[in-house]
Amino acid sequence: MPGRKPGVTKAIPETSIPLDPGAIRRIIEKQEFDFRTASIREMNKLVNCIEAELGIRFLRMEFGIPGLPAPPIAIEAEVEALRRGEVAHVYSPFEGIPELKEEASRFVHLFLDLDVPPACCVPTVGAMQGCFASLAVASRRHPDRKTVLFLEPGFPVNKLQTRLLGLKTAQIDFYDHRAEKLIQAVETRAKKGDLCAVIWSSPNNPSWIVLKETELEGLGAICDRFDLLAIEDLAYFGMDTRQDYSIPGRPPFQPTVLRYTRRGICIISSSKIFSYAGQRIALSILSPGLLENDNHNLVERFGTSNTLHAFVHGVLYPNTACVPETPQYGLLALLKAANRGDRSLFRAGKEYARRAAIMKKLFLGNGFHLVYDNDLGEPLADGFYFTIAYPGFDLGVDLQLRLLHYGISAITLETAGSCRKEGLRACVSLVSDDQFPILEQRLQQFRQDHPR
Amino acid sequence: MPGRKPGVTKAIPETSIPLDPGAIRRIIEKQEFDFRTASIREMNKLVNCIEAELGIRFLRMEFGIPGLPAPPIAIEAEVEALRRGEVAHVYSPFEGIPELKEEASRFVHLFLDLDVPPACCVPTVGAMQGCFASLAVASRRHPDRKTVLFLEPGFPVNKLQTRLLGLKTAQIDFYDHRAEKLIQAVETRAKKGDLCAVIWSSPNNPSWIVLKETELEGLGAICDRFDLLAIEDLAYFGMDTRQDYSIPGRPPFQPTVLRYTRRGICIISSSKIFSYAGQRIALSILSPGLLENDNHNLVERFGTSNTLHAFVHGVLYPNTACVPETPQYGLLALLKAANRGDRSLFRAGKEYARRAAIMKKLFLGNGFHLVYDNDLGEPLADGFYFTIAYPGFDLGVDLQLRLLHYGISAITLETAGSCRKEGLRACVSLVSDDQFPILEQRLQQFRQDHPR
Numbered sequence: 028m029p030g031r032k033p034g035v036t037k038a039i040p041e042t043s044i045p046l047d048p049g050a051i052r053r054i055i056e057k058q059e060f061d062f063r064t065a066s067i068r069e070m071n072k073l074v075n076c077i078e079a080e081l082g083i084r085f086l087r088m089e090f091g092i093p094g095l096p097a098p099p100i101a102i103e104a105e106v107e108a109l110r111r112g113e114v115a116h117v118y119s120p121f122e123g124i125p126e127l128k129e130e131a132s133r134f135v136h137l138f139l140d141l142d143v144p145p146a147c148c149v150p151t152v153g154a155m156q157g158c159f160a161s162l163a164v165a166s167r168r169h170p171d172r173k174t175v176l177f178l179e180p181g182f183p184v185n186k187l188q189t190r191l192l193g194l195k196t197a198q199i200d201f202y203d204h205r206a207e208k209l210i211q212a213v214e215t216r217a218k219k220g221d222l223c224a225v226i227w228s229s230p231n232n233p234s235w236i237v238l239k240e241t242e243l244e245g246l247g248a249i250c251d252r253f254d255l256l257a258i259e260d261l262a263y264f265g266m267d268t269r270q271d272y273s274i275p276g277r278p279p280f281q282p283t284v285l286r287y288t289r290r291g292i293c294i295i296s297s298s299k300i301f302s303y304a305g306q307r308i309a310l311s312i313l314s315p316g317l318l319e320n321d322n323h324n325l326v327e328r329f330g331t332s333n334t335l336h337a338f339v340h341g342v343l344y345p346n347t348a349c350v351p352e353t354p355q356y357g358l359l360a361l362l363k364a365a366n367r368g369d370r371s372l373f374r375a376g377k378e379y380a381r382r383a384a385i386m387k388k389l390f391l392g393n394g395f396h397l398v399y400d401n402d403l404g405e406p407l408a409d410g411f412y413f414t415i416a417y418p419g420f421d422l423g424v425d426l427q428l429r430l431l432h433y434g435i436s437a438i439t440l441e442t443a444g445s446c447r448k449e450g451l452r453a454c455v456s457l458v459s460d461d462q463f464p465i466l467e468q469r470l471q472q473f474r475q476d477h478p479r
Numbered sequence: 480m481p482g483r484k485p486g487v488t489k490a491i492p493e494t495s496i497p498l499d500p501g502a503i504r505r506i507i508e509k510q511e512f513d514f515r516t517a518s519i520r521e522m523n524k525l526v527n528c529i530e531a532e533l534g535i536r537f538l539r540m541e542f543g544i545p546g547l548p549a550p551p552i553a554i555e556a557e558v559e560a561l562r563r564g565e566v567a568h569v570y571s572p573f574e575g576i577p578e579l580k581e582e583a584s585r586f587v588h589l590f591l592d593l594d595v596p597p598a599c600c601v602p603t604v605g606a607m608q609g610c611f612a613s614l615a616v617a618s619r620r621h622p623d624r625k626t627v628l629f630l631e632p633g634f635p636v637n638k639l640q641t642r643l644l645g646l647k648t649a650q651i652d653f654y655d656h657r658a659e660k661l662i663q664a665v666e667t668r669a670k671k672g673d674l675c676a677v678i679w680s681s682p683n684n685p686s687w688i689v690l691k692e693t694e695l696e697g698l699g700a701i702c703d704r705f706d707l708l709a710i711e712d713l714a715y716f717g718m719d720t721r722q723d724y725s726i727p728g729r730p731p732f733q734p735t736v737l738r739y740t741r742r743g744i745c746i747i748s749s750s751k752i753f754s755y756a757g758q759r760i761a762l763s764i765l766s767p768g769l770l771e772n773d774n775h776n777l778v779e780r781f782g783t784s785n786t787l788h789a790f791v792h793g794v795l796y797p798n799t800a801c802v803p804e805t806p807q808y809g810l811l812a813l814l815k816a817a818n819r820g821d822r823s824l825f826r827a828g829k830e831y832a833r834r835a836a837i838m839k840k841l842f843l844g845n846g847f848h849l850v851y852d853n854d855l856g857e858p859l860a861d862g863f864y865f866t867i868a869y870p871g872f873d874l875g876v877d878l879q880l881r882l883l884h885y886g887i888s889a890i891t892l893e894t895a896g897s898c899r900k901e902g903l904r905a906c907v908s909l910v911s912d913d914q915f916p917i918l919e920q921r922l923q924q925f926r927q928d929h930p931r
Contacts (some may be wrong), residue, residue: 068573068777074675080493080538092569093568093569095568096564096568097564097567101567102561102564102567105557105561105567105805106558106561106562109554109557109558110558112548112549112554114549114753114757114759115548115553115554115557115756115757115809116545116549116754116757117544117545117756118544118750118756118757119755119757121520146630152604152759152799152803153799153800154797155797155798155799155800156799159797159799163643172921184796184797184800187793187796188797188798190779190781190782191615191780191781191793191794191797191798193780227527251894269839286816291887292598296904298570302567302568302569303568304568304569304570305566305569305570305571305803305804305805305807306566306567306802306803306804307604307799307801307802307803308803317768327642328642328643328645329642329643330639330642340555341639341643342643344609344636344639345607345611345639345642345643346608346611346643346798347604347605347607347611348605348607348636348759348761349759350759351604351758351759351760351803352757352758352804353557353757353758353805356805357567364878387815398567438755472676
């Protein structure tokens with residue numbers, strides 16, 4: 028795993044860049060997967076192999092994982108809970124420990140400006156399980172609707188979830204659909220009558236566009252009108268650094284579709300905002316409207332007609348019984364700190380933004396351009412990801428392969444569901460300050476070797 | 480949650496036993512569920528209400544949760560991992576951390592006397608996720624086989640898993656099927672051609688019978704012959720206290736179907752043996768034969784034809800991404816200790832056996848009898864559960880209701896899938912030594928009020 032054990036201690040001189048094409052080809056050929064359709068994890072494995080075999084440290088931009096340590100406040104809360112001797116041996120309630128649910132409700136009030144009862148704030152084993160449960164419930168709300176509409180690009184693993192659940196998918200891309208055009212396209216698609224849910228990520232992985240309030244309002248209205256479940260992946264909560272979302276109870280508030288629909292589930296990962304990915308704890312915030320939504324189609328698979336009950340007792344219970352208990356105390360401590368105004372908890376977003384500003388400049392200064400290059404006419408925020416392309420490379424996979432020779436790894440936008448074939452997704456989290464000069468040097472070399 | 484916050488501080492005098500039927504009736508009527516079909520969790524909630532409203536402490540025998548604290552060795556290993564600062568912020572490998580997989584493989588060698596490579600030892604978010612993933616994979620191995628055969632009684636939540644996955648179920652009961660009769664019944668049922676898997680719990684929840692090697696051999700052979708997945712729930716690993724399974728590398732070894740089939744998944748919970756339920760960590764041990772089992776039916780849902788790969792990358796990855804990391808270090812420490820011969824880790828089984836011996840004697844001495852009353856002619860071990868009935872009560876639910884008036888709670892055997900309608904499952908874990916005299920007194924009172 029990158030960020031854990033780099034594995035590369037000796038560094039080869041930069042004069043070896045570009046790397047020997049024969050050596051790279053041999054390492055690629057040894058893999059069990061096809062390079063041209065490699066997943067993120069497969070790319071990750073390939074780059075590990077190249078680093079180990081050729082003794083070179085890469086600029087690792089392929090993997091969207093936190094690059095900062097977990098906050099001590101969470102660590103110590105877990106330690107305290109473990110040592111108290113009351114929790115590790117008994118099952119936690121399926122719906123989450125009451126204190127966490129109450130603090131989450133307060134967090135939603137202070138940072139989303141919404142009143143959601145604790146019952147609707149449900150911890151899950153990572154945002155992954157929250158999305159899985161949301162899709163599972165969505166897929167049974169109407170017997171004849173088995174298609175999930177993905178607003179693209181997005182988190183690739185959501186597609187593995189629909190595959191696992193036997194669902195179909197449809198796509199609309201933010202690249203050419205924003206504002207009224209987006210709403211119209213979603214509405215037209217909803218009219219076909221086969222959709223059960225719409226899912227998206229905003230701030231968006233990987234384009235870093237952020238849906239505007241008017242867009243969320245339009246999406247929410249469509250979900251209510253066509254009885255679709257809105258599944259909002261807020262993995263990058265508070266990380267649109269053009270705004271300061273870090274002051275509790277004071278605007279601006281994190282935009283969310285929950286403000287505009289009675290049929291939404293907003294999934295708040297603690298992996299990125301709180302650098303807390305390893306302990307697998309997230310929150311699913313269900314629209315209070317779903318509490319009252321009685322749907323007899325749910326009974327067959329979940330034993331209840333109530334959506335919240337189906338989510339908790341029909342999916343989470345037979346899936347993992349409950350969320351491991353001490354991470355719930357860790358997240359509780361983080362939410363408490365954020366709720367009382369400890370802004371240091373939003374430091375990760377700021378740090379990634381700082382790195383992104385530097386790294387984007389290096390790429391753009393060396394002939395690259397952004398694929399998703401604006402946010403409804405405004406400049407994009409600097410954040411966890413940005414998207415890049417280079418003149419003369421019509422296919423992202425070709426650019427991805429060429430960059431490997433320069434010690435730079437990324438994934439194709441196609442991997443992230445984008446309609447744009449030419450680009451790559453670059454993640455800033457694992458590149459450290461001491462690597463910026465090396466990145467610059469390698470990009471200059473790349474530009475020199477690939478004149479326009 | 481019982482065992483956590485008893486909630487009852489004042490004790491009413493034992494002269495109030497039996498409790499006021501009107502008060503009990505009113506509390507039952509206030510519940511949102513039907514008492515006659517109540518689940519374990521619903522019974523648990525009801526008893527919490529009665530305890531709180533009437534100010535009486537029950538003998539809590541309805542809930543099968545550990546009643547002992549988690550071992551310090553696990554707690555300290557988690558604390559150490561948390562404070563090391565390397566793990567909480569990064570995702571763990573989907574397939575589990577390498578050290579845990581290696582130690583698990585060693586544990587399987589030393590305590591099951593089987594050689595299973597680390598790749599086949601996969602941690603999951605509790606045994607619940609292990610069963611879920613096993614059933615999910617099993618259900619896609621043959622397109623036209625959607626029925627899971629349950630050897631009953633068993634863990635009730637497995638039925639919620641088949642419901643969630645849209646599978647059908649069939650039942651064969653240990654009560655009237657053991658030895659050759661069991662094998663013949665399973666074979667006859669397998670011949671119908673609609674089974675994808677056979678699932679059972681041994682030592683059995685709740686009858687505490689333990690399948691013999693010849694039975695496991697027969698089951699394994701049927702699974703190989705009909706290409707069924709054997710899903711063995713070893714939640715009560717090492718807890719057949721008639722044998723001493725605690726010495727590494729020395730017989731007797733824990734019986735397991737993995738010895739007899741190339742198509743088995745054995746799920747080892749750490750909740751009971753290690754009193755480690757709250758942190759949700761278990762092991763799924765896959766038959767090495769499944770590594771070589773290439774099945775193209777798996778591709779559609781899991782993206783691979785390999786069963787192990789489908790289990791890890793097709794189910795676990797899109798379900799929870801990975802197992803929370805520090806509990807993996809906790810389990811690693813426990814396995815290491817067990818592997819080097821620290822027998823104290825098996826103390827839970829011994830402690831439950833001690834309590835069961837006392838409690839069974841109290842029940843049997845007061846007119847009760849065991850429903851599942853022998854283990855293929857041998858006496859049952861004393862363990863986590865036993866099964867009880869009382870003359871004149873043809874329905875377990877009636878006995879359950881009557882016992883509530885005596886401050887004793889249990890669940891019906893029907894809840895656990897048993898064909899026996901008259902009995903109850905009693906769990907010993909939450910009854911402490913100071914409660915034995917109270918149990919005795921209440922049972923004597925019950926007997927006096929219910930002469931044969």
